[in-house]
Amino acid sequence: MLHVEGVVKSFDDFKAVNGANLVVGRGEIVAVIGPNGAGKTTLFNLITGQLQRDQGKILFKGEDISALPPYEICHRGIARSFQIVNIFPRLTVFENVQVAVLSQQKRSHDLFSPAQSIAVEKTQSILESIGLAGKGKNIAGSLSHGDQKILEIAIALGNEPELLILDEPTAGMSPEETAATMELIQCLARTRGLTILFCEHDMEIVFSISQSIMVMHQGRTLIQEKPEAVRQNKEVQEAYLGGE
Amino acid sequence: MFKGIVYAKSFQLAVALFILLLLLPPFVPRFYVYILALIYVTSLLAMSLNLLVGHGGMFQFHHAVFYGVGAYTVALMLTKTRMPVWVGFLAGPIAAMFAGLVIGWFCVRLTRLYFGMLQISLGSLVWAIVFRWYRFTGGDDGIHGVPMPPLLSSLNRSYYFILIILALSLMLLYLILKSPFGSTLQAIRDNPDRCAAVGINVRRHQLLAIVVATFFAGIAGVLFVVLERSVFPDLLFWVLSLEIFIMCLLGGWFTFAGPVLGAAITVALRTFVGIYTEYWTLILGVILILLIFFLPEGVMGYLLEILKPRAKEAAGRRE
Numbered sequence: 001m002l003h004v005e006g007v008v009k010s011f012d013d014f015k016a017v018n019g020a021n022l023v024v025g026r027g028e029i030v031a032v033i034g035p036n037g038a039g040k041t042t043l044f045n046l047i048t049g050q051l052q053r054d055q056g057k058i059l060f061k062g063e064d065i066s067a068l069p070p071y072e073i074c075h076r077g078i079a080r081s082f083q084i085v086n087i088f089p090r091l092t093v094f095e096n097v098q099v100a101v102l103s104q105q106k107r108s109h110d111l112f113s114p115a116q117s118i119a120v121e122k123t124q125s126i127l128e129s130i131g132l133a134g135k136g137k138n139i140a141g142s143l144s145h146g147d148q149k150i151l152e153i154a155i156a157l158g159n160e161p162e163l164l165i166l167d168e169p170t171a172g173m174s175p176e177e178t179a180a181t182m183e184l185i186q187c188l189a190r191t192r193g194l195t196i197l198f199c200e201h202d203m204e205i206v207f208s209i210s211q212s213i214m215v216m217h218q219g220r221t222l223i224q225e226k227p228e229a230v231r232q233n234k235e236v237q238e239a240y241l242g243g244e
Numbered sequence: 245m246f247k248g249i250v251y252a253k254s255f256q257l258a259v260a261l262f263i264l265l266l267l268l269p270p271f272v273p274r275f276y277v278y279i280l281a282l283i284y285v286t287s288l289l290a291m292s293l294n295l296l297v298g299h300g301g302m303f304q305f306h307h308a309v310f311y312g313v314g315a316y317t318v319a320l321m322l323t324k325t326r327m328p329v330w331v332g333f334l335a336g337p338i339a340a341m342f343a344g345l346v347i348g349w350f351c352v353r354l355t356r357l358y359f360g361m362l363q364i365s366l367g368s369l370v371w372a373i374v375f376r377w378y379r380f381t382g383g384d385d386g387i388h389g390v391p392m393p394p395l396l397s398s399l400n401r402s403y404y405f406i407l408i409i410l411a412l413s414l415m416l417l418y419l420i421l422k423s424p425f426g427s428t429l430q431a432i433r434d435n436p437d438r439c440a441a442v443g444i445n446v447r448r449h450q451l452l453a454i455v456v457a458t459f460f461a462g463i464a465g466v467l468f469v470v471l472e473r474s475v476f477p478d479l480l481f482w483v484l485s486l487e488i489f490i491m492c493l494l495g496g497w498f499t500f501a502g503p504v505l506g507a508a509i510t511v512a513l514r515t516f517v518g519i520y521t522e523y524w525t526l527i528l529g530v531i532l533i534l535l536i537f538f539l540p541e542g543v544m545g546y547l548l549e550i551l552k553p554r555a556k557e558a559a560g561r562r563e
Contacts, residue, residue, distance in 0.1 A: 048441060074443035082441075088434035090498070091427070099431040100442040102424045108444055109452065110424040118424055159442055 001026045001195055002047070002078075002163060007056030007066075009039075009046055016042040018219035020056075024163065024197050024212075029189055031206045032199040034216035035239065040199040041083055043216070044167050047197075048080050049073040060163070074103075079161035081152035083168040089141030093132055096140050096151055098123045100158025123158065129191075130154045130184065146177045150184075157188070164188075166198035170205075178202065182209060207231065215239065262411055269400045278471075281403045283511045284410045285467045290491040290503035291417055292460035297489065298497030299421060300453045301433030303360030306367030307488060309347070310458040312480030314340040314465025316374060319387045319475040329393045333466050340462025341455050343370065348454035352447045355436070364482060371480040386476030390469055406467045413463055418500060420456060429453050490528070494535060496542025505544050 004022040008015065017039040024030045032040050045051040047058055049070035058066040065073050079100075088096050101119040102108050110118070127133045130150055135143065140151060149169060156164055169185065170178040182205050189196050200206050206213060207227045214224040217239040223230065230236055269277050289311050296304040317339040321332035347366045351359050374381045381387070396402050420426050428449060432439045436446050469475060478484065487510060488503075495506025510528065517524040539546045 050437070050441070069445075070440040071443045071445050074441060080441060082438070086435060086438045086441075088431045088438065090434050091431060095427055095431070099428055099439070099444075102428060103443040107424045108428040108449065111420050111456070112423055114419070114422050115424045115427045116422070155438070155442060 001061060002197070003057070003059040004043070004047065005057045005059070007043070007046055007058060008054045009042055009051060010054060015219050017046065017053075019221065020216065020219070021221045022197075022214050022224060024195060026162075026195055027189075027193065028212060029186070029196045029198075029210045030212045030214065031210040032197070032214045032216060033201075033203070033206055034199075037218075038216040039219040040216055041167055042219075044080065044165055044197075044199070047073075048078055048165060074159055074161075077162035078165065079156040079159040079163075080165035081149075081156045081167060081169060083171055085145070085148045085152060087140050087148055087151055087155065089139070091140055092136065093138050093140050093143070093151060094123060094127065094136035097126055097154050097158045100155050101126070104159045126154055126157050129188070130157070146173050149173060150181065153185075153188075157192075161194070163195045163197065166196065168199055168201065170200065170202065178205070185209075262407070265407055266404065269403055274399060277399055277403050279511065279515055281399075281406050281471050283508050284406050285464055285471060286488070286491070286507040286511050287504040288410050288413055288467065289461055289464040290488045290495070290507045291414065291501075292457045292464065293488050294492045294497055294503045295417065295421070295429075295457045295460070296453055297492050298499075298502070299426065299433060300429045300450065301436075302450060302453070303356060304363055304454070304457070305360040305489065306364045306482055306485045307457075307461060308482070308484040309367040309370050309480050310340040310344050310461035311465045311468070311484075312374065312475070312477075313343045313370065314462030315468050315475045315479050316381060316387075316465075317462075318466045318469050319390045320381075322390050322392075322469075323387055336466035336469075337459045337462030340465060341459040344454045344458025344461075345451070348451050348458070352450045352454070364485075367480070367485070368482060371477060371482070374480055375477040381477075384477055386474055388474040390473045390475070392470065392473060396470055402470050405470060409463065409467060413460055414501075414504075417460065421500060425449075425452070490532065492542075494532070494542060496544035496546070496548075498541060499544040499548060502542050502544035506542070509543070 002022065002024040004020055007017055007020045009017040020039065020043050022032070032043065034040055042051065046053045049068055049072070053066050057064060060076060060078060065076060088099065098115070098119055101122050105119060107118060124133065127136055130153060132147065132150060132154060135147065140148065143151065149172070153166065153169060166185065170181050173181060185196065186209055188194055210227060212224060213227055213230045215222040215230060215236050222235050222239060223233055225233070265280070268280070293304060293307040296302045314336040318332045318336040321327055321335050322329065347363065350366065351363050354362055375384060377383065396405055428439070428444060432444070432446055432449060440446050465479070468479070491506030491510050492503045493506070494509055495504065496502030513528055514524055517527050535542070541549065
């Protein structure tokens with residue numbers, strides 16, 4: 001479904017991503033791993049259009065999306081959550097998700113109908129599926145960090161994506177919250193038929209839930225293989241154990 | 245249409261206030277009728293700006309331009325053409341909206357402070373044209389004695405007209421703020437990058453907001469001509485833009501009706517302190533400093549906060 005081929009992105013002289021390759025098939029859960037600064041977040045930003053690549057190709061469902069602005073890419077079926085909490089702090093939890101649902105239903109420009117009676121069921125069902133239904137009226141900025149990270153995912157679900165990209169969905173969470181969140185993500189993938197691309201530092205999680213793992217090191221793709229193959233790969237062991 | 249989006253109590257309060265103000269003219273001196281009408285006109289101008297500043301998070305630093313364009317358009321139509329009056333009244337907001345579209349089209353390409361700087365420059369350009377083009381706009385003399393239809397022949401009649409148009413405009417603005425467009429606009433204020441990531445064309449949305457806001461600024465411009473029967477270049481000067489920006493902050497820019505309160509305070513200060521000293525802005529300055537320290541959410545923001553402790557407690561308990 002998603003093909004990334006030889007993508008390069010530099011900031012001044014620093015090559016943050018230098019030859020990344022990635023293949024994500026429909027219905028798969030794919031992880032990107034690598035040490036800090038390996039270029040994972042930059043790669044995600046390139047895929048979703050927050051950044052423009054210097055070289056290489058990004059194909060989604062056979063279509064080149066590498067030159068499109070973020071809102072176009074979103075309408076083609078890719079939604080994402082962010083590593084650093086990136087929500088609408090002054091709006092309520094409900095409104096946070098509703099903004100995405102309205103955009104998905106192309107009603108963002110509707111000037112005269114009351115927003116509170118549009119897309120309510122859809123928004124509510126997303127909040128329920130993710131366990132935030134009881135907090136719909138709370139101001140998003142007042143939620144705990146863990147809940148804000150969950151809200152991140154809920155906003156992304158509002159776009160009804162085919163491919164959901166999660167950038168360290170559990171960063172800053174306690175071990176219990178982390179376990180619950182990963183459970184949630186797997187459940188979403190099953191029930192909604194989502195394809196998921198994510199990155200994560202907790203190796204135990206990565207190896208237990210993903211069908212395919214791509215390893216990045218200094219902006220480059222080392223390999224993309226099934227978890228067992230990655231575990232036994234010499235280069236990967238070196239990148240993680242030596243040299244860093 | 246409004247069902248569910250207004251609290252019954254605030255709606256009743258607004259209706260009561262409207263009826264009270266409508267009944268007022270026969271009982272108060274002419275001067276106060278005039279000041280009230282001026283407050284209404286300024287309120288609408290400040291409300292239109294706040295759609296961009298408070299709810300849209302855009303630094304529309306030179307909003308008075310569109311007020312001036314609306315006022316000049318109607319004044320020119322009524323003095324230099326034989327068009328029916330209502331055509332002139334419609335042309336004002338439409339011309340303002342068109343100016344908003346053109347200036348906004350350039351400005352939305354920039355963000356934050358850069359947006360504001362470009363907006364000031366382009367706006368000042370319009371001011372310079374109006375100020376210099378003697379033959380057409382009357383230059384710094386402006387245009388005086390704009391003829392009004394019999395329906396608006398007296399001050400009291402103008403007062404009623406202005407109040408009714410203000411009420412209708414505020415209702416429309418409220419609807420717009422509570423629409424999907426309005427909630428998306430507030431989301432853009434909070435986080436434009438995330439909005440782009442959920443599929444919103446941020447620039448186009450902001451441009452639409454500018455078009456809506458400048459339309460209402462144009463209505464305010466028309467109402468000014470109804471009240472004063474004259475126009476002058478100060479209507480487009482950046483000092484006025486700064487004043488209405490302050491009104492939004494003063495009243496409470498995250499509230500709906502805050503700018504009305506801000507406009508009332510500012511116009512009252514200018515009128516009543518202005519009698520004693522021409523340096524009335526000094527008092528305004530002191531008030532602003534106090535405001536920043538003690539009421540950062542504005543007067544209205546503060547009032548709402550002390551009026552709603554119960555709602556907040558309930559929300560806190562649920563968490």
